[in-house]
Amino acid sequence: MTQQQLADKVGIKFQQIQKYETGMNRVSASRLWDIARAVDVPVSFFFEGLSEGDLPGAVEGDIFADKEALQLVRAYYAMPEAQRRAGARPVRRGLTAETARRWVTPPSFRAV
Numbered sequence: 402m403t404q405q406q407l408a409d410k411v412g413i414k415f416q417q418i419q420k421y422e423t424g425m426n427r428v429s430a431s432r433l434w435d436i437a438r439a440v441d442v443p444v445s446f447f448f449e450g451l452s453e454g455d456l457p458g459a460v461e462g463d464i465f466a467d468k469e470a471l472q473l474v475r476a477y478y479a480m481p482e483a484q485r486r487a488g489a490r491p492v493r494r495g496l497t498a499e500t501a502r503r504w505v506t507p508p509s510f511r512a513v
Contacts, residue, residue, distance in 0.1 A: 402440065410439035 408415040420426040
């Protein structure tokens with residue numbers, strides 16, 4: 402079965418199948434269910450040979466394992482694009498420790 406055929410059966414674009422294959426995008430449980438139905442196998446087929454000890458925990462350095470980091474990223478992408486670019490400008494330029502403290506600390510909490 403080609404990527405295009407699988408994508409057609411699942412109801413998505415073949416580029417999304419490519420992203421799943423390369424690991425660029427994670428496969429959600431519902432999408433895994435759709436893929437299993439499309440290839441006529443039970444969902445458990447994708448987990449054959451794995452025991453609980455084989456399952457990875459949070460990857461060290463995986464920013465999305467941190468709930469606050471994930472909330473921050475979601476809030477960032479919820480902003481209009483122009484506002485995101487303007488707000489990220491100091492980060493892109495490289496913050497010094499003092500600049501970072503002033504930029505991150507709300508004015509009402511800054512020492513006078």
